[in-house]
Amino acid sequence: MMLGASAIRVGAQDRATGKTRFGFDQGREGDLFLVCVRAAKGPARIKSMDYAPALAVPGVVRVFTAGDIPGQNRLGIIPVSKDQEFLAQGLVRHYGQAVALVAAESREAALAGARAVRVELEDLPGVFDPAEALAAGAPLVHADRAEGNLLKENRIIKGDAEAALARSAVLVEAEYAIGRVEHAALEMEGGRAYYQDGRVIVKACTQNPHYDQGDLALFLGVEPDRVRVVQAETGGGFGGKLDVSVQPYLALAAWHLKRPVRMAYTREETFLATAKRHPFRMRYVSGADEEGRLTAVKAELLSDTGAFASYGLAVCMRAAVHATGPYLVPNVAVNCRMAYTNNTWNGAMRGFGVPQVALAHEGQMDALAAALGMDPLELRLKNALRADQATATGQVLKSGVGLTQCLERLRPIYEAWRHGLSHGGWHRQGVGLGCMYYGIGNTGVSNPSTAQMEWLPDGRVVLYTGVAELGQGSDTVLRQLAAQRLGLEPEEIDLCRGDTDRTTNAGASSASRQTYISGNAVLNAADNLEELLLTGARELLGARHLDLDLRGRLILEKGGQGRTLEVKEVARFLASEGREIKAGGRFDPNFTALDPATGQGRPYAAYAFAAQCALVEVDTASGLVKVKEVAAAHDVGRAINRRAVMGQICGGVMMGVGMALMEEYQQGSTDNLQNYHIPTAADAPRVTPLIVEEPEETGPYGAKGVGEPALIPTAPAVAGAVSQALGRPMRRLPLNLERVMEAITTAEDQQP
């Protein structure tokens, strides 16, 4: 099997035939079922809570409240902003927050019990808009925070943006906005936990089992080794399963009751009680010289973390870092603020703030192109970052800068679409572009991954990895990488994945980091395993300085002649000495922390680049937009598995179409998939994935990541296409019927 070929996905057959048991499907006969009691309003003070009526419901075993939490009732992924209470403690900070947890012999009994709990709530003044939250005198979401409702402010300062703007030949200024988006993973959150030998074992869907273990230990007030987390097969994440969800409830109930317990969110709970994509309001001023070279970009960004921090710090910083887009911008002034409100919380979702800022930086490029009378593609090409140029944070990129290649691959398609546009009585077509870059891994912090590889005496080879597989394909890709390094077929490698007892921390399956970071860790483990085997071979042969090579299951003397050994002989030898044939690997990308005042630094070791082009048709009678085609050129460094890369691209485009046209979470009115619309097959454009391979020197065989980049350019490209079709810039997403109709009628009214 060649690297880059389309290896069949691990577990594909089980998924296709319905055999896979996801976190949601965990549970056996006799398990207790857990249901949360959720506050019917917020913010509010809990005046009283009476759960005696719940205990009177047949089948109800126990009702837990915050007082039953043995450890810390403040959890969260980022160590410095752990603030999420899993059961409200006197105060309800947002509508729908859990105030109690009911355990019962059946789901029906648990639901009935949850409804029987009497909670008396007294309204408190709340704040639901981030600008209002930052105004003087706003009600505080967390009264104990010295910074008030401001979670974080990030600045990126390079050169002198004000002066450069003043000198620019053209200036464009505009505001952009995007609402909250739900991940809508196919699988709702679910899992099972039990108590055994003084430990709690939690098997649930997750994107980060080792983080879960640490927070559950905090929650229970025990050492991490008292908690074992096993990642259940996970039916999609997109960032929505990075926060813990059902896990703390499962752990708490199993810990107290010493009985197996099960919990599964309804679709309504998934909407209400998991994070959403952060909404952003963005004000941009961009300048260019007469030739269309960017002179400066100034951006003011404001977002809302909701009642809890979750991934807010990361999104705030990443949005700021990426705010100017994949272009050479000599002067930069970005300010990004993230505020607490009493909304349900926002958190990680595919792209961490970059899809939001991409709407703005791409809208600005289109506006500049219009102001300059330039073709939007030429303007982007002229400003595209190239190798040896510096990003907004002053990081000079040495390799893996593939944006110009992406744009050149798009060019013929883009030109053909532009020339073939059709406008009829009731429809108008348009073509738009979206570009992006995306730093792989966490921003300006250490985010290592570890892995182990073992050669068992019976000849089997095992890869141990903490990487959570969510459907993105990490099982397949990591096995391909290990096999490639050792000269084996992927099928010869067994996988042991996502179990805190048997694997070590690989960090989150987020930030498009696992192929690059964990891929490198796996290669490092494979190298160390090879070294271990070769050392054993030299000992067996009694030749300490022999130059040997591992080729699959053979060990050869370098240079062609000489001795050949079978690995199994070495394995037998090492086993006879009682030595384990297991080697670890580790990788942490090279980075520097960002300067707190200027945001300058090298926040990532590698960047992915992409450009997409969308062809849309607007129905001018109804305002409904159809995305007909998307061509998506992605610089992935090196495609380890072509089919998986194409799958990510097509899936990302679909998610981008939803974000562009129809998805907007509104608390209280979009509570399930009946009234929160995601694209159907009929809404799917024809997608042409174009894989660009500009090798990243530090990547595993040159690979970077594609999970989030796949989504990021789509919405800006669609917005640009609709703007072109209607002759008016569309700067607020989603482009729903109302916004499009307003643009149609306004454009007509303004015609002479």
Place this chain on the structure above:
Amino acid sequence: MSSFIIARDLPEALEIMGRGEARIIAGGTDLMIHLRQARLSSRQAPPVILDVSRLPELQRLEPGAPRPFVGAGVTFHRLESDPEVARHLPLLAQAASMVGSLQVRQTGTIGGNVANASPAADGMTALTALGARAEIASLKGYRECSIEELVTAPNKTTLAPGEIILGFTVEEAPPAGQVFAKVGRRQAVSVARLNLAISLDPQLGDPRIALGACFPSPRRLRDVEKLIRQGEPGRQLWQAAGQQAAQHFTDVCGWRSSAVYKAPAVTRVTERALERAWQALGGAA
């Protein structure tokens, strides 16, 4: 726990309904959602669920008859794929093809669509424009009424306990210039933001227009029909009719926030549908 009864014949179904505690299930595409909501909120489920989907009376489909008849238990999929429906009642075929998803259309029925009485029900708007009459049976006998008389408000009908809709008759096959238009928030599987059923005859002597998802109950736009009867076919008339339709809508519903979208959309979608209906009759665009 509800008991589930599959009625073998109409007398048995009427007898069970006569006891007054049964809810009817046909395709179940609405009822199943209600039952789930009831379960999650610990509300009582109906004590008896009566499956009428196998009653032959409700499966009758005679679109080509002198008085066309569509059984209440006929699924949308049958309506969208039956060539006789396409020939004689194209409006109904078009409306049926735009309901929900294929899965929903394979089980959801025209009778259930009307009985559920959602203001956005596509089948209901088409039947309203066709001037269809509902045939209703109970132990007390038969009655007939128009769709407007049957559905009076969102999820409210004049169906008495014990009554079953057998089907819908159309007085005479309407003319061929029929267009059903639907606007949803995506290309498929969406609830109508508005839907519109139009039929035109070459003399413009009997134009029929029903606008759905805009009013609490099904409604013919008789003022727009009158305007068309008195006008000369052509772009100006279609435009004027579109504007009159929007006027009708805002007169009835007032300028609510939704009107900012719906008023121009009704204007434009009506104009386009009339244009297409006229083209279907062989008229110039």
